[in-house]
Amino acid sequence: MKRDEATEQAVNQAIEAVNSGAASLSLTNKMLGDELCEVLAEAIGKCTAPNLRWLQLDRNMLGDTSALALASLLSKPDVTLQSLDLDFNRITDIGAGAGHLAEALEVNVSLKDLQLHCNAVGPAGGERIAKALAHNSSLRALSLHGNRTGDRAAVAMADSLQSNSTLRTLSLHGTGITDTGAFRIAEMLEGNSTLLELSLGANAISNEGAALFGNSLRLNSTLQELHLNNNRISDDGAGKIAEGLRVNTGLRELWLVNNTISSNGVLIFAEALEDNSSLSRLGLTATVRDPAASPSTSSSSPSFSPSASDASPSAKEAMLALQRCHTLRKAVKQVDDGQEKLHLQGAELSAKGVSRLVQAIKRSGTLSDLKLDGCRIDDQGAEQLAEALETSRSVTRVSLMNNSIGDSGATRLATAMDRNERVESLTLEGNPISDAVSTSITTPRLTTPRAGGMGMAASGSLGGRSPAGAPLSNVNLDLGRMSAAAAKAMTVAGQKQGQDMGALFPGEDPAQHDKELSQETAAQAAVSGSTEKRRSQSGALQPVEEEGWDWGGQVDEAQAPQEWAEGEWGEGWEEQAWAEGEYAAGEEGWQEGAWQEGRAPAA
Numbered sequence: 001m002k003r004d005e006a007t008e009q010a011v012n013q014a015i016e017a018v019n020s021g022a023a024s025l026s027l028t029n030k031m032l033g034d035e036l037c038e039v040l041a042e043a044i045g046k047c048t049a050p051n052l053r054w055l056q057l058d059r060n061m062l063g064d065t066s067a068l069a070l071a072s073l074l075s076k077p078d079v080t081l082q083s084l085d086l087d088f089n090r091i092t093d094i095g096a097g098a099g100h101l102a103e104a105l106e107v108n109v110s111l112k113d114l115q116l117h118c119n120a121v122g123p124a125g126g127e128r129i130a131k132a133l134a135h136n137s138s139l140r141a142l143s144l145h146g147n148r149t150g151d152r153a154a155v156a157m158a159d160s161l162q163s164n165s166t167l168r169t170l171s172l173h174g175t176g177i178t179d180t181g182a183f184r185i186a187e188m189l190e191g192n193s194t195l196l197e198l199s200l201g202a203n204a205i206s207n208e209g210a211a212l213f214g215n216s217l218r219l220n221s222t223l224q225e226l227h228l229n230n231n232r233i234s235d236d237g238a239g240k241i242a243e244g245l246r247v248n249t250g251l252r253e254l255w256l257v258n259n260t261i262s263s264n265g266v267l268i269f270a271e272a273l274e275d276n277s278s279l280s281r282l283g284l285t286a287t288v289r290d291p292a293a294s295p296s297t298s299s300s301s302p303s304f305s306p307s308a309s310d311a312s313p314s315a316k317e318a319m320l321a322l323q324r325c326h327t328l329r330k331a332v333k334q335v336d337d338g339q340e341k342l343h344l345q346g347a348e349l350s351a352k353g354v355s356r357l358v359q360a361i362k363r364s365g366t367l368s369d370l371k372l373d374g375c376r377i378d379d380q381g382a383e384q385l386a387e388a389l390e391t392s393r394s395v396t397r398v399s400l401m402n403n404s405i406g407d408s409g410a411t412r413l414a415t416a417m418d419r420n421e422r423v424e425s426l427t428l429e430g431n432p433i434s435d436a437v438s439t440s441i442t443t444p445r446l447t448t449p450r451a452g453g454m455g456m457a458a459s460g461s462l463g464g465r466s467p468a469g470a471p472l473s474n475v476n477l478d479l480g481r482m483s484a485a486a487a488k489a490m491t492v493a494g495q496k497q498g499q500d501m502g503a504l505f506p507g508e509d510p511a512q513h514d515k516e517l518s519q520e521t522a523a524q525a526a527v528s529g530s531t532e533k534r535r536s537q538s539g540a541l542q543p544v545e546e547e548g549w550d551w552g553g554q555v556d557e558a559q560a561p562q563e564w565a566e567g568e569w570g571e572g573w574e575e576q577a578w579a580e581g582e583y584a585a586g587e588e589g590w591q592e593g594a595w596q597e598g599r600a601p602a603a
Contacts, residue, residue: 011036015043032057037066041073050080052302058087058115064095074104074111080111087117087143087209091125098125105132105139112138117171118146126153126175133160133167145199154181158188165194182209189216189223194224201229201255210237217244217251225253229283235265239603242272245279255283262287263318270321272326274352286318320348328353335360341369354381361388361395368394373401373430382409386416389423396423402430407437410448414441431502 010030017025032040037060044052060066066089074080094593098121105111121129125151133139144153154177161167177185182205189195208232233241238261245251266286273279325546327347335342335357349357354377377385382405384444389395405413410433419424427447438448 029059034065041069064097071100071104083113085119093125121147123152130156151181158184186212199227207237211240213242214240238265266318379409
């Protein structure tokens with residue numbers, strides 16, 4: 001069968017389907033051409049019982065003649081068509097094809113979705129379509145993706161959207177927009193309350209345009225997706241957008257892939273997102289300085305940060321900051337979703353992070369088991385937690401081991417325990433609490449470091465943490481109560497793998513030490529149900545895996561590499577999110593979608 005015969009047969013079958021009451025019709029890549037498209041449009045218009053809602057005509061070599069035929073169909077008062085896909089065709093300005101469609105939009109009341117992706121519409125046609133939106137009250141989605149409509153159409157689009165209250169999705173991706181067009185669109189967003197998705201990727205928007213969008217994010221609370229991939233935005237522009245995110249409450253997705261943002265820009269986003277509770281997906285890539293490269297050849301440009309110097313944050317530092325932000329946001333989401341357990345062993349919480357978590361705990365009426373071991377919580381954080389525990393009606397078990405809580409924080413927590421008898425147990429082992437305070441506040445419900453300084457470093461480090469440069473051989477850590485990941489992190493040069501670095505105090509009798517640890521283990525098991533600890537051949541306590549990063553459930557050992565992929569929150573955390581959140585040294589940049597996949601491209 002020849003191609004033209006096959007095409008004619010496809011059209012005849014389509015016409016039969018329409019006359020039979022079909023609601024959808026797909027003729028993708030059928031090589032229709034203008035002549036057969038006119039036949040099809042005329043047949044649809046003559047249907048006595050029209051029911052067609054969805055018509056897909058992409059990749060059919062349709063030109064301006066087809067556009068005129070379809071525009072005539074859309075202008076009929078009884079037309080039922082709601083979605084029209086004309087992607088990858090040949091509609092232009094020269095033959096007024098775009099103009100015909102614009103005229104139809106001014107009178108049509110049924111069409112909700114018009115796709116003109118990658119045609120040949122220019123500035124005049126784009127402007128004409130944009131102006132038609134001022135008179136249209138039905139269209140919900142419009143794509144001019146890949147048409148070179150430029151700033152002229154962007155400005156007209158911004159003007160029409162000042163009055164249009166129905167359009168929800170707009171794509172001007174790859175249309176040649178510069179800061180001139182970006183300025184008008186960003187200005188429009190400040191007052192628009194209906195547009196939900198805006199795509200401006202692959203244009204020529206620089207830091208000046210990005211700054212305007214940062215300002216619009218401060219004022220707009222309805223836009224949910226903003227795509228700015230493949231523009232000319234560096235750390236300066238990224239910083240302005242990040243500042244807007246601090247107060248924005250509506251945006252769910254932000255895409256900045258393939259701009260010129262450095263690791264410093266990533267760090268700026270991580271800091272800003274500590275104040276944001278709405279964003280759920282961030283597409284981000286970074287240009288990272290090669291350590292071996294000279295400053296003149298470096299691609300890193302930490303120009304936004306007022307504290308930036310010759311040494312910008314490393315890729316690893318930026319990634320870890322973003323990972324900590326991700327950890328906090330998932331934790332808050334989990335608590336707000338009504339989970340009964342929150343286990344965050346080893347998560348490094350900033351002061352602001354602790355504050356956000358405390359607010360979530362105060363809101364919760366279901367959280368009962370709270371474990372924040374090794375989260376770098378200090379006295380200030382402990383005092384905030386104490387305030388939440390005083391009024392909580394659900395929390396019964398709390399573990400704050402191996403933090404940096406001193407006498408004042410411990411005393412405040414003890415007071416909270418006295419005021420709220422619902423809290424059955426609080427564990428403060430491994431914190432730098434003095435013997436006097438430890439003795440005075442210890443009760444059957446509150447466990448503190450044992451007399452003599454359990455968990456305190458002889459060198460004076462806090463919470464079993466060694467100060468920079470200090471040998472860990474003098475640090476008294478009960479690694480048997482830490483997660484395996486945390487225990488591994490404490491292994492340093494000069495320490496044999498698997499050695500229990502916190503097993504003995506200097507000059508302590510091994511038998512007495514093991515006896516005391518056995519007693520403590522039994523007591524801990526009675527209170528919190530801790531698992532049986534393994535012992536080495538020498539009888540020294542070995543690190544064990546606890547319920548770390550499980551978000552309310554035990555992580556199966558075989559699934560450990562997927563720990564960030566499990567328990568994703570409903571706003572759309574991508575599969576594999578942070579599953580391998582490490583930056584491979586020597587790479588040029590991070591893989592597309594760093595927030596979602598969180599890893600560098602393979603070497």
